[in-house]
Amino acid sequence: MPRIVRFHEKGEPEVLRIEEVETAPPGPGELQIAVKAIGLNRAESMFRSGPYVEEPVFPARLGYEAAGIVTALGQGVEGFAKGDVISIVPPLSITRWGSYGEVATVPAAVAVKHPAELSFIEAAALWMAHVTAYGALVELAGLKVAEYVLITAASSSVGIAAIQTARAIGAIPIAATRTRAKAQALSKVGAAHVVVTQEENLAEAVARHTGGQGARVAFDPVAGPALEQVFGAMAQNGIVIAYGALSPEPTPLPLFPLLAKNLRLAGYQYKEVVRDPQALERAKAFILDGLKRGALKPVIDKVFAFDEIVAAHRYLETNQQFGKIVVEVQ
Structure with missing residues (x-):
């Protein structure tokens, strides 16, 4: 057996x-x-x-x-x-x-x-990493060329896949990581900018890297109290995609930046792609093409x-x- x-x-x-x-x-x-x-x-x-x-x-x-x-x-x-x-x-x-x-x-x-x-x-x-990243950034957020995307917990397999996906589209990935230990590696896999959150304020750093406009898309698996910093890093009419709950602490809703910037907060799982046969075929095609071109790995x-x-x-x-x-x- x-x-x-x-x-x-x-x-x-x-x-x-x-x-x-x-x-x-x-x-x-x-x-x-x-x-x-x-x-x-x-x-x-x-x-x-x-x-x-x-x-x-x-x-x-x-x-x-x-x-x-x-x-x-x-x-x-x-x-x-x-x-x-x-x-x-x-x-x-x-x-x-x-x-x-x-x-x-x-x-x-x-x-x-x-x-x-x-x-x-x-x-x-x-597949888990790249379907998750594709579904969130392409299907849900409609990420486009030259748009900024903030990726938290960026050294995870999904975070790295999101960096690669953003690069494949022509968007500009900003990676957030807690310590400097993984900052250089994140740059090597394609992050245009790396924010070390133990050393710098996330919202201020993102504003600096985006010329003050903020990120149009944020991709976050952490939630918890740090979600307020993510909201503070967003551009007007941006979308924050929450796909996990790694923080053990409660997640207060940052209401004032939500209202002031007219933000959207979307819960997301890879299952949204798998449930939709057409979206699943689009995901497979995007990922297989990215592998062939060397954009995804x-x-x-x-x-x-x-x-x-x-x-x-x-x-x-x-x-x-x-x-x-x-x-x-x-």
């Missing part, structure tokens, strides 16, 4: 167990793959420990991303064959489909035959072995990484 990562209660990384589990064949519209690599996401840490937008059903699998080889096809699946090398756009539910294991079953609609130039490790690190921070899944989650929660953490399975 294949080895699968499961957990039987919420808690710290140590609740994750590698267990031998009999897996059912793929259902209608599904593929089964032999997993070669898994991309890790903060959402999986939140799902494991709570709270999260979904509740686990124990014993629970987890995992949004994987790359591997197709081993079985469910009824009605077209366009794929056994032996195809694929990676997956995260499906809609982490409770129904989990990628942490030697075998995973996923909807065929989210499977992508990835380019030969990508390794399994790179392919497993691609996953940045890998560290690779762990499958048996090191607990250590990988511990490392994920240190926030030390620059880019993606990947677990190699086979």
